[in-house]
Amino acid sequence: AQQEAEAARTAAEQAAARAASAKAMAERSKAELAAAREEARAKAEAAALAVRLEREELDDAVAAAQAERQASRDEKLGTVRTVEIPEPQIVTVTKPSTDRFPGALALFLVRLALAAFSGIVGWQSLVDRQATIDALAYIGLDPAMAGSAAWVVSIGLLVVAFFLLVGLGTRVFSAVLLIGAVVFMTFFRFGPFSPFIEGQFGFYGDRDVLLAVLSLVPLLMGAGRFSVDAQMRLRRQKTKLAG
Numbered sequence: 001a002q003q004e005a006e007a008a009r010t011a012a013e014q015a016a017a018r019a020a021s022a023k024a025m026a027e028r029s030k031a032e033l034a035a036a037r038e039e040a041r042a043k044a045e046a047a048a049l050a051v052r053l054e055r056e057e058l059d060d061a062v063a064a065a066q067a068e069r070q071a072s073r074d075e076k077l078g079t080v081r082t083v084e085i086p087e088p089q090i091v092t093v094t095k096p097s098t099d100r101f102p103g104a105l106a107l108f109l110v111r112l113a114l115a116a117f118s119g120i121v122g123w124q125s126l127v128d129r130q131a132t133i134d135a136l137a138y139i140g141l142d143p144a145m146a147g148s149a150a151w152v153v154s155i156g157l158l159v160v161a162f163f164l165l166v167g168l169g170t171r172v173f174s175a176v177l178l179i180g181a182v183v184f185m186t187f188f189r190f191g192p193f194s195p196f197i198e199g200q201f202g203f204y205g206d207r208d209v210l211l212a213v214l215s216l217v218p219l220l221m222g223a224g225r226f227s228v229d230a231q232m233r234l235r236r237q238k239t240k241l242a243g
Helices: 002-077 101-127 129-138 143-166 170-189 206-221 228-242
Strands: none
Touching: 101 129, 101 143, 101 170, 101 206, 129 143, 129 170, 143 170, 170 206
């Protein structure tokens, strides 16, 4: 019985060895088959590429031959073929109306009038500070702060006058002057009374209304050609066109 068991175990081991060998051979065959497929695919792709290149070369040769025949025929017939050259693109630069002399002069005169008014009022505020302090206190400003505010108002008007005169930051300072005129009319010119004074032409605050309307002109249209703003704008345009 022991010998039979040994024989059975030996037979089982031999069968397992044969099965493992068969499995290894199957896997090797599978790998060889995959490699053969990849090789066949690579050869097929190479053949297709070669065919395509040959076709392209043939097409190029046919096109060159046709061009040569066409050139030969044109030469015999004396035909001259023209090459169409695209027209250059024309860039049109439109000059603003405020850069022309009449508009530039008008805006300069408006700026000059506004600068003169602002400068005169600012200087008068500096000379007669007490009147300025009293006016600020009248609208409800604390007397302790009215003195400092008087300096701010006076110097601010002089600064506005300078920048309007040279035309730098014109829209900004025109807006500041417009706001100042509106505030001044609100607190000092208009109220629960008739603006028309008996025995006087115009109405009370007409000068301030004119100042506000004049401030709108450079605010909406700019400073004009005779200004630093215009020179800076022209320089930017030249740089943009050159770039």
